[in-house]
Amino acid sequence: MPIQKFDKPTCRIFAPKIAAALETLAAEYGLKVTYKGGSFDDLTFTAKVQFEVAAPAGGKGRAQIEFETYAPLFNLKPEHFGAEFTTASGTFKLSGLAPGRSKFPVLATRADGKAFKFTEAVIAKITGAAK
Secondary structure, eight states, X not given: OOOOSOOHXXXXXXXXXXXXXXXXXXXXXXXXXXXXXXXXXXXXXXXXXXXXXXXXXXXXXXXXXXXXXXXGXXXXXXXXXXXXXXXXXXXXXXXXXXXXXXXXXXXXXETTSOEEEEOHHHHHHHHSOXX
C-alpha cells in the first residue's frame, strides 16, 4: 500500500523496516546498524541510522573503551566494566561512564536490557570504590 503522507504511526512502522533493510549491507562489511530516530512532515521522513564497527580491534566495543578511559576518574578499574550489582529495581551490569553528567555519571543496564543512570555514590557503595 503506497504511503500518502507521513505521520507518527507511519514512521514507527517504517523505521524498523529501514534498519532491517540495511542489516544485510551492514553485515557484509562487519558493521552494526542502529536506527537513531528521525523527523518527518507530511511529505518527507528523514531517518537517522548509525553504522558502527561490530567488533573493533581487540574485541572491545566503544562503551568498554570509553569506560576504560574514564574509570580512573571514578576510582574504578577497567575490570569493573560489566560488573553485576543488585538494587531494589533489579540486577544491573555496569555499562559505561559519562563524566559530563555531574549528577548521574554511571551507566548500567538492567537484566531486561533497559538502560539506567546512577549517581556515583550508589555505584561506589555497591562496588566498594570511592571517589
